[in-house]
Amino acid sequence: MAKITENYEVLKVFRDKETQERYIVGALYPGDSPERIAELQEAGYLAAEPQAPEAAKPAEKKGKAGEVTPDANDAGKS
Numbered sequence: 001m002a003k004i005t006e007n008y009e010v011l012k013v014f015r016d017k018e019t020q021e022r023y024i025v026g027a028l029y030p031g032d033s034p035e036r037i038a039e040l041q042e043a044g045y046l047a048a049e050p051q052a053p054e055a056a057k058p059a060e061k062k063g064k065a066g067e068v069t070p071d072a073n074d075a076g077k078s
Helices: 034-042
Strands: 006-009 027-031
Touching: 006 034, 027 034
Parallel strands: none
Antiparallel strands: 006 027
């Protein structure tokens, strides 16, 4: 049976230390490791509750056209 991944809303910009992917505020982070989710939540990067499955969208890692997002070097790495 396939493992179910929950998606958590990103609250602060960060670059994932495990995947090197950059997440911006409002993106969804795919949570497949409870330990990793807890670590990111404690640091304030992810929402406490997962998004409802019907609201889940692919994670956006790039800003919208014309939007200025902080460089990953400016944000804490987690």
